[in-house]
Amino acid sequence: MSELTVPAQAGAPAAESGLMVQAEQVHKSFGHLEVLKGIDLEVRSGEVCCLLGPSGSGKSTFLRCINHLEKINAGRIRVDGELIGYREHGGKLHELRQKEVAAQRRSIGMVFQRFNLFPHMTALENVIEAPVRVKRESKAEARERAEALLARVGLGDKMGNYPGQLSGGQQQRVAIARALAMQPKLMLFDEPTSALDPELVGEVLDVMKDLARDGMTMIVVTHEIGFAREVGDSLVFMDGGVVVEQGNPREVIANPQHDRTKAFLAKVL
Amino acid sequence: MASEEVTTVRARPEPIRAVPVRHPGRWITVAVLAVLAAMFVHVLVTNKAFNWSFMVDKMFRPPIIEGLLRGTVLMTVVAMVIGVALGVLVAIMRLSDNPILRAVGWLYTWFFRAVPRLVLLAVFGNIGILWSRIEFGVPFDTQLGQLFGIDNLQLRLFGFSSRDILTGFMAGLLGLALSEAAYMAEIVRAGIQSVDGGQTEAAQALGMSRGQLLRRVVLPQAMRVIIPPTGNETIAMLKDTSLLLYVPVSVELFFQLDAVGKRTFQIFPMYVAACLWYLFLTSILLVGQYFLERHFGKGYGPAGRARLRLRTIAAEQGGGGQGTAGV
Ligand SMILES: Nc1ncnc2c1ncn2[C@@H]1O[C@H](COP(=O)(O)OP(=O)(O)O)[C@@H](O)[C@H]1O
Ligand SMILES: [Mg+2]
Numbered sequence: 001m002s003e004l005t006v007p008a009q010a011g012a013p014a015a016e017s018g019l020m021v022q023a024e025q026v027h028k029s030f031g032h033l034e035v036l037k038g039i040d041l042e043v044r045s046g047e048v049c050c051l052l053g054p055s056g057s058g059k060s061t062f063l064r065c066i067n068h069l070e071k072i073n074a075g076r077i078r079v080d081g082e083l084i085g086y087r088e089h090g091g092k093l094h095e096l097r098q099k100e101v102a103a104q105r106r107s108i109g110m111v112f113q114r115f116n117l118f119p120h121m122t123a124l125e126n127v128i129e130a131p132v133r134v135k136r137e138s139k140a141e142a143r144e145r146a147e148a149l150l151a152r153v154g155l156g157d158k159m160g161n162y163p164g165q166l167s168g169g170q171q172q173r174v175a176i177a178r179a180l181a182m183q184p185k186l187m188l189f190d191e192p193t194s195a196l197d198p199e200l201v202g203e204v205l206d207v208m209k210d211l212a213r214d215g216m217t218m219i220v221v222t223h224e225i226g227f228a229r230e231v232g233d234s235l236v237f238m239d240g241g242v243v244v245e246q247g248n249p250r251e252v253i254a255n256p257q258h259d260r261t262k263a264f265l266a267k268v269l
Numbered sequence: 270m271a272s273e274e275v276t277t278v279r280a281r282p283e284p285i286r287a288v289p290v291r292h293p294g295r296w297i298t299v300a301v302l303a304v305l306a307a308m309f310v311h312v313l314v315t316n317k318a319f320n321w322s323f324m325v326d327k328m329f330r331p332p333i334i335e336g337l338l339r340g341t342v343l344m345t346v347v348a349m350v351i352g353v354a355l356g357v358l359v360a361i362m363r364l365s366d367n368p369i370l371r372a373v374g375w376l377y378t379w380f381f382r383a384v385p386r387l388v389l390l391a392v393f394g395n396i397g398i399l400w401s402r403i404e405f406g407v408p409f410d411t412q413l414g415q416l417f418g419i420d421n422l423q424l425r426l427f428g429f430s431s432r433d434i435l436t437g438f439m440a441g442l443l444g445l446a447l448s449e450a451a452y453m454a455e456i457v458r459a460g461i462q463s464v465d466g467g468q469t470e471a472a473q474a475l476g477m478s479r480g481q482l483l484r485r486v487v488l489p490q491a492m493r494v495i496i497p498p499t500g501n502e503t504i505a506m507l508k509d510t511s512l513l514l515y516v517p518v519s520v521e522l523f524f525q526l527d528a529v530g531k532r533t534f535q536i537f538p539m540y541v542a543a544c545l546w547y548l549f550l551t552s553i554l555l556v557g558q559y560f561l562e563r564h565f566g567k568g569y570g571p572a573g574r575a576r577l578r579l580r581t582i583a584a585e586q587g588g589g590g591q592g593t594a595g596v
Contacts, residue, residue, distance in 0.1 A: 106476035116471035120489045130475035
């Protein structure tokens, strides 16, 4: 009876609950290696959540689970109330088709540590590609928005350049513009400044701060404690595939409760 | 001022006038090669078996030129076009998530790479023995008919005599193209695998479908790796059209030269003519390949782009060098 009336997604949309991301007991294994051991995480709409943790603690894996680049083994991930990768029907999970997964990814932007720009396309072409091919926008419309986005990230004069002709910081800003061009409701950043020379980190963080001020919901894996303190609404510390500690970034950084958090912060501060 | 002081203190040393190392071995080699070359030319000129005037007279005759244009050049072009297209398809099958497609792709490359081209062409030339007619319709229609008690049920849409469709040219084309597809599949597969996995991930994260990410992101980058060996394959294909003799395909260069040779009992001159024609044709392709490789060997995309990039790198390094020198 209820199976017929309840919509396919059991979770309430963000408009009602205010939650953009809900992760419940997320487990993920690669073969015998269990990388995520039950992650619970909630990110409210418009919030910036900073994800910290030592290398190998599963931060990237968790981020990749959120847009279904990795299949989770147990638990649930909902974005804007919609179950990611599956449909719940009659008490059973059904895998979504490739097409449906792709549709879910459109509203989730992702920025990678190593930029992953398309090297055979100019900065402008990189930004236009997905809106035109995936969303079937008109070239003119996509181009107009792409130009505005590139200008916003401070690259109005580099639109015709190929990624190989741009510095790391410029490439990463193009990558952010490329993700924003799809008008996502959630942005995932996986160590966006870790591959950059120190003097180039600031320009990328500035773009991200600007984005946060505009109310974009963001999950940011980073080792930039200053950024977490200044921009973060919540901080999650992960280690060994579990969430060790979470809370207000300023409080957690000033006064970590857990030994592992203390040890980690002592190293990166 | 300062430089004058330097010259007075330390005089410019005399330019070096050393005795160069002698290479007597090189001169001996040159002498030996010169003698061998002279002997070779002597044979070419004096040995009557070459019968040069006969060869030159025959090698430009219309049937031979027609064979060259249709059976060699056209066949190479069409077989390569089909081979590349089908090869891309098989490569994508072999890299698919679908285990059935993967298996079919593997089976295809296994079969067509394991059977020698010559044997394959002989088989295709005689495939008319298997079926006198090729028809399209419901498979196993007669057997299905018997199951329901209908005698000799025929559900055929259209068909043609295999002698009409599998003429020499079609049979030869099929043999060469299908075999080429197997080799191209391996080349394309290597090209696709050479593209950084981050590219696929970025495209997927943007919501691209598998087809879109292959067409727009992966294949254009794989081209750098795919193009040079494809040039080699084209040259090999041009030479392998001579194997069409065994289909047989009559409108073909080697078939025609061979026929003239056998008819006139002047086999050797016509085989020399074949050598000269293939040398000429492959040389043209080699020139083309040189420019293609120069074009694709330089980093990403058109040469101009790579040059620009080199210039920016040089500028950066130059700037850095000046900076340290100043300190
Ligand atoms: N595709 C994969 N196959 C096998 N092991 C993996 C794979 N991806 C990540 N891992 C392993 O999972 C663990 C967590 O990796 P990751 O999520 O990248 O950590 P982090 O981003 O926190 O440094 C590491 O031990 C890593 O080796
Ligand atoms: Mg990581």
